[in-house]
Amino acid sequence: MRSSRFFGSGGVSCDDVADALPAIVDGLEVAAIEVQRHVAACLRCQAELVQYRKVLRTLHQLRTEVLEPTPGLLPDILAALEAAGERRAIHHLLNGRRVAYVGGIAAATAAGAAGAILASRARRKVRLAS
Amino acid sequence: MVIPSEEARLVAAAKAGDSDAFAELVRNTQGDVYTLAYRLTGNEDDARDVAQEAYLRAFRSLKRFRGDARFSTWMYRITANCASTHLSRRSKGRHEELSDDDNVLDERPESDPETMAEAGVLRDRVTAALADLPPILRAVVVLRDVYDLPHDAIASELGITESAAKVRLHRARRKLRERLFPMPGEEKARAV
Ligand SMILES: [Zn+2]
Numbered sequence: 001m002r003s004s005r006f007f008g009s010g011g012v013s014c015d016d017v018a019d020a021l022p023a024i025v026d027g028l029e030v031a032a033i034e035v036q037r038h039v040a041a042c043l044r045c046q047a048e049l050v051q052y053r054k055v056l057r058t059l060h061q062l063r064t065e066v067l068e069p070t071p072g073l074l075p076d077i078l079a080a081l082e083a084a085g086e087r088r089a090i091h092h093l094l095n096g097r098r099v100a101y102v103g104g105i106a107a108a109t110a111a112g113a114a115g116a117i118l119a120s121r122a123r124r125k126v127r128l129a130s
Numbered sequence: 131m132v133i134p135s136e137e138a139r140l141v142a143a144a145k146a147g148d149s150d151a152f153a154e155l156v157r158n159t160q161g162d163v164y165t166l167a168y169r170l171t172g173n174e175d176d177a178r179d180v181a182q183e184a185y186l187r188a189f190r191s192l193k194r195f196r197g198d199a200r201f202s203t204w205m206y207r208i209t210a211n212c213a214s215t216h217l218s219r220r221s222k223g224r225h226e227e228l229s230d231d232d233n234v235l236d237e238r239p240e241s242d243p244e245t246m247a248e249a250g251v252l253r254d255r256v257t258a259a260l261a262d263l264p265p266i267l268r269a270v271v272v273l274r275d276v277y278d279l280p281h282d283a284i285a286s287e288l289g290i291t292e293s294a295a296k297v298r299l300h301r302a303r304r305k306l307r308e309r310l311f312p313m314p315g316e317e318k319a320r321a322v
Contacts (some may be wrong), residue, residue, distance in 0.1 A: 026275075051311035055154065058256045059275040059306075061249070062169075068175055069164040069181070077156055077185050084186055085149065087302035115205070130291070 012038040017045045025052040137201050145192055152192070156185055159202050168215035169272045172261050180216050184209040206277050209267065217265050218305040252310070253311050259309045263302055270295055271302035 012034045024031045028030045032040070137158075143151035163184060168177035187208050188195075195204050260268055269288060271281045274295075279287075285295040309314055 012269050022300040022307070025303065048307075048313055051313075052307050054252070054307050055256065055303065058249075058274060060254050060270070061253060062276045063278070065165065065253075066161040067165040069160060069166055070178065073164060073178055073181065074157060074160055076178070077160065077182050078153055079154070080182050080186055081149075081152070081173055084189060088190075091302065 014038075014042060014045055018048065021045070021049055021052055025056055034122065079086070134200065138197060141192075141195065141197055141201055145195075150191060155201055156192075159205050160185075162202055163205050166206055166209050166272070166277060167213055169260065169276065170210065170269055171217065171264075172265075172268075176216060176220075180209060180213045183216070184212045187212065192294060203279070206273070206279060207283055207287050210273055210279070210284070213289050214269065221265075255310055256306065259306050262309075267298050267302035267305065270298040271306070274299050276301070 017035055020031055020035050024030045024035075039049060040044050131298070137155070140151045140155050140158075144155060146217065160181065164177055164181045167180040171177050171180055184205060188205060195201070240272070260272065268289070272285060273284045273287075274281070281292050281295050281299075285292040288295065290298075
């Protein structure tokens with residue numbers, strides 16, 4: 001429901017424009033000429049478009065935010081990769097093919113003593129996932 | 131942030147079987163991948179599972195990565211796909227999870243929008259509003275407007291048509307705008 005209903009010269013209402021605004025705010029889609037005319041003459045729709053632009057700009061800014069993963073994510077991932085690599089190596093051995101061995105991945109982590117626990121947790125997840 | 135040529139070297143080495151190189155790619159991108167997974171799933175546990183699954187899938191299909199996109203962009207697509215699978219698997223029997231209709235309670239717009247409009251505050255409000263969107267709307271708007279993935283990539287990773295992706299994107303933008311900057315007459319008329 002809209003508090004004001006402005007019809008521009010093309011007979012386009014604010015409601016019609018409201019449906020078009022989310023599509024045209026990024027500039028990738030061109031608004032119909034009647035919509036353009038309406039917006040050019042309607043302060044309400046101009047204000048709404050400005051709000052859309054603010055939302056879009058803020059969404060763009062979120063891209064630069066990198067959340068800190070919970071501790072242990074990296075060792076978990078690397079241990080899961082190691083397990084997958086071992087399975088693949090065994091599979092290829094059984095099939096008589098040479099394959100790059102991925103076992104070194106876990107050694108690249110700084111997991112250290114926690115490795116055993118993390119690896120078992122990761123393997124459980126791998127099983128669930130595959 | 132890794133410069134592209136260094137990334138290309140690591141990708142080439144990983145493809146050739148260098149496990150340390152793949153581990154380095156994981157190390158360089160895990161923050162971004164986890165962040166995307168978190169934005170798509172909305173919680174830490176799911177984000178961890180999705181990130182891990184995404185790297186496993188990337189590892190298995192590395193040969194198919196042609197290097198015409200950034201490795202991180204490729205990872206975003208895989209992460210989106212994994213999150214989509216993850217959410218639909220979890221929502222089996224819980225219909226509302228992936229539906230477009232949201233029954234999220236309306237939150238009163240906080241005080242005066244003008245004074246709330248400072249960048250940091252607005253960012254927090256957008257983050258909160260994103261988290262309250264239905265997952266399928268959230269996925270599309272996050273992938274398009276935050277991560278800048280093209281419509282066809284989004285559609286293919288989420289298993290929907292391109293036009294469905296656009297419809298959902300516009301609906302998501304509208305819900306965010308209505309919640310963050312309600313126009314006169316909208317506050318009571320619309321939820322979210
Ligand atoms: Zn208007």
